[in-house]
Amino acid sequence: MNKWKLRKLEIDSFKVFEEFSESFDNDLTVLDGPNGFGKTSTFDAIQLLLCGNIPRIITLFNSIKGKSTKQYERNLYWNNKSQTNVKIKAQFYKGDETISLMRMASLEDLSDKKNNKPLSFDIFKLYELTSFDDTDNISLVSDETAFIKDVFGENFLSNFSVLNYISQDNNSVIVPDSNNKQSRFDQISHLIKLDEVNEKLVGLRDLEASRKKRIKALEGDISTVNGQIDTLTLAIKEDSPQVDYKRISTSITIPQWDKEVPVISTKKEDYEELLKEVVLLNNAKAQVDEIELRLNNNQYNEFVVKPEFTLAIYLGNHFSKYDELVKDKSTINSYKSQIKLLKTSEEAVTLEQLDKLTLVSNELIIKIKTKVNERIRLKSTTDGHIAKLTEIDQLRLSIIEKQQEHEVECLLCGFDYTTNQLLIDALELKSKDCNGIVILATH
Secondary structure: OOOOEEEEEEEEEEOOEEEEEEEOOOOOOOOOOOOOOOHHHHHHHHHHHHHOOOHHHHHHHHHOOOHHHOOOOOOOOEOOOOOOOEEEEEEEEEOOEEEEEEEEEOHHHHHOHHHOOOOOOOOOEEEEEEEOOEEEEEEEOOOHHHHHHHHHOOOHHHHHHHHHOOOOOOEOOOEOOOOOHHHHHHHHOOOOOOHHHHHHHHHHHHHHHHHHHHHHHHHHHHHHHHHHHHHHHHHHHHHOOOOOOOOOOOOOOOOHHHOOOOOOOOOHHHHHHHHHHHHHHHHHHHOHHHHHHHHHHHHHHHHHOOHHHHHHHHHHHHHHHHHHHHHHHHHHHHHHHHHHHHOOOOOOOOHHHHOOOOOOOHHHHHHHHHHHHHHHHHHHHHHHHHHHHHHHHHHHHHHHHHHOOOOOEOOOOOOEOOOHHHHHHHHHHHHHHHHHHHHHHHO
8 A cells, every 4th residue: 555644634514614624744643632523523534535435424323223214404414504515625645746635515415305314425526636725627536446546555445444443432232333343353354464473372372371281280399399398307407416506617708518507498409519518528627637738738839939949949058057157147246346345445445345355365354454443543533633723723813803902912921022913923823833733643
C-alpha cells in the first residue's frame, strides 16, 4: 500500500459539522474533546470519503433488526441546520505528488425522503479535483473501487476498516456487535504471517507445561534431599564432641575452614571444596618440620639475591676475626688517648689523667706526679702573693690619695721627700719590686 498522508480536510453540512477545515503537518494527530464535539464524526467523514460507507453504522443497524430499512424524516448524515450540499474534501500527499478528492451528496438527493435510509450511501458520489480549492472543475469517479485500488493500493479498501476502525458502540448486553475481538483478529490475520507465530506459541506452551512438570519433580527431589540433610546434620551433632572454638589462622580475613561454623552451605560442591582444605591442613600438620625447613630455605633464597650476600662471600673468612679486631681497635684507641696525654705540657696535665697512663713506667709517672704536685703548690703560693700584692696596691693608691693633703712628709714614717712627686715615685718603685717578686715566684 502506497504511503499517502492526509494534508488538508474540509467538511460541510456533515453530521455535527456545518463547516470544518483543518491542515495536518505532523505524522501523528490526536483529536481530544468531550463527547458530541465531533471526534467520531471526523473519522466517519474520512472513512466515507475513501470507502464510500461507514462500517461502524452498518454494523450497528444490522444488529438492530428492521431498523436499517426505516426511512427517517431527514437524512441522518445531513447537519440539522444546513440547507446545502454535504461535502467532504481532502488533499493527500506523497513526497511532491498530491491528489485531491471530494465526496458529495447533492441538496436534491438529500431532500428526497427515499434516500433517508441509514444505510443509503449511494447518494455520496466521489469526485477527483484538479486542485484542493477548485470545486468547479471536478471529475466524477465512475468506478470507485478500481480508482481507490489504483491510487492507494490493491488491499486498501479491505484493510482500511480493520486497521483504522475502533468500535465505540461495543456493548454486548444492549447492542450485540458482530465486530468482536476474535472476528477482528481473523480479519487482520491475513495481513501478518501468523502461522509461524502460532506454531511457536504452541511450542512455547508445550515447553512451559514440560518445565512446570520438571520443576514439580525437582521440588519433590529438593524436599527429599533437605530431609536427608536435616537427618545427617542431627546425626553429626549427636556424634561430634563439644569443643571450644579457637582460631588458628592469623590472616585478617578468616578462612572458611577456621570459622566457628565452617559448614554453612548445603551444596555438594562447596562441601567438597571445604573438605579439600581440611585434608590439606591435616597434611600440613603431619609435615610441619618439612614446611618449616622450606620456609627457612625461602628466607635463605631471598638473602642470596641481595647485594649483601656477595659481600659476605668475600669477607666470610674474616668473620671469625671480628671479636679480636674489635679488641685491637679498643687498645689502639687507648694508646692514641695516652699519646695525646703525653704530649700535654706539665702545666696543663692533671693527676687524674696521669692515673690512666699504661704505656710508661711507674718511675716516670712518679717523677711527673712530683712535678705536678710542686706546680700545684707553687701556684697556690703565688695565688696568695698575688692576693697580698693586690691588697698592697690598693693601700698604695689610698696613701697617694691621702698624701695629697700633707705636702711632702710621709704619713707612715714622717720622712721629708721635699716634693710629693718624689714620694709618689718611691711608692711606684716599691710596687714594681713587689710585682717582680710575684712574677719570679710564678716561674
